[in-house]
Amino acid sequence: MRTDIERLNAAGLRLASDAHQLLEGRADAKEIVDRLLGANLVFVSKEDVEKEMAQQSKIPMPVEVAREPSFKPAAKDLQPHVKVVQDEDVSGKSRCRGTMDDFVSYFRNRFERMRSLLRTRTTTNPFVKTTNLKRNLFQKGVLVAMVIEKRITKKGDMVIEVEDDEGQALVFVSAKEKCFKDAKGLLNDDVVAFEGKITETFLIAEGIMWPDLPVLKERSYAKNDVAIVYLSDLHIGSKFFLEKEFLRFVSWLKGNEGNEQLAGKVKYIEIAGDIVDGIGVYPSQEKELVVRDIFKQYDMFARLMEEIPDYITIIASPGNHDAVRRAEPQPQLPSDILKESRVLSVGSPSRLDIEGMRHLVYHGTSLDSIISGICGLSYSKPEEPMLELLKRRHLSPVYGSNPIVPEGRDYMVINDEPDVVHMGHIHKNGSMLYRGTLLLNSGTFQARTEFQIRMGHVPSPCIVPILEAQSGKLTHISFKAEESK
16 A cells, blocks of 8 residues: 555556555555546545545456356265274274283284184194194194294204194194295294194194185175275375375375375275374484474365365374374274264274275384294285285284284284275385275375385385275375376
8 A cells, every 4th residue: 555655656646645654555456546647636535535436436347257167076975884894993992901911812812813714714624732733643633823933944944833712732734745935934833723633742734724815705796886085094184294295195085186086086095103293203304304293284184175075074093203192902092082074983903894895904014023023025016015015914913013002903913804904104105906805005295204214115105095885996096296196
């Protein structure tokens, strides 16, 4: 406003005080002053300003024609069908105090459930226990046991010390046996079935059976033609969080970035942990944070979720960077942290029924110990260590590698036969179909960190997997800045 008055003064025009008051604060002051300057006036009165104001009001404003939106998402007209399997989620059920009795109960529950899974395997030989091996000398039997320790003999064979709920025994695996390869892949605390001949010293193994999935398990599909988006490891609050690319993903959901037909099918978003970068997760983390308040990190997450179309159901599970206990199983994020009411908060691991498809969502922290423990696995193919967990029917088989809360029920046992297993943690996309189950790692929205550079790990940020639930088709879309959709 001051600039417009100065323009009048510079042109030699005198402005009456009441005229000054009329002009002050008007959004169209510039246009009125322009016409006053062209009117060849020497003194500008209140009446002169009122005249120009009346003239300004006659100028027609541009009319915005309401157009029917071209993007008509099919998922908008469908009701969501999501159910949390409460018995398989620790949220609100944690009661243990970490006593010796708690650990005994935990391992007993774990072993009994794993043994039940293994006893469903087809075999012509009887199941035996460590305490009745002597009664079955020189006969064949099947021993379900937990691995305590492995060692290689001078001749290259393997001796495995095992135990069940009644005692201990030794299993001998010849290097010439076909099952020797399976024996090499055994980890401490694995629960498997050893099949072979019983002697006074050993059970001489001829085969090793994993809990595994049934060979003939059929793949399940949804009735409704909807799509499910899988995300993980956003790391909001980190200076490496790729917010621009994430907003491009949100724009795609709104039909603005191409492939509108697939975008319009999206009815669900499932997030497998590390929603935020957290506070104090690793030494000197504060140097890599742009938001150093944990509550503000989740506020930022809430604002981003508000941008997602309201007909899409958002499901969020925690990871090791989130504001819950580090030890597993992890409960859902508390309501005072995750304030966005749209988000369905679940634990890690959690079992979900989405459109009739059984989902197992787990952040994947134990993948580190599986990759380091089994020769040939790497961070470049996360679906392979995920498969090892599925074969074992346990999400954290090696005790001591990851902090465990000894609940009375072992929530890490994969008791059911999931249709989709979704994990993150590795920051690398990967997928495979195994015995009717889709194994899926959803990558990250965090750029390569300095730690990853030092370790030589190359993540795959901003690549989003989308599953069309009716057909089973899996599509990956990149939202990287340099790539067009």
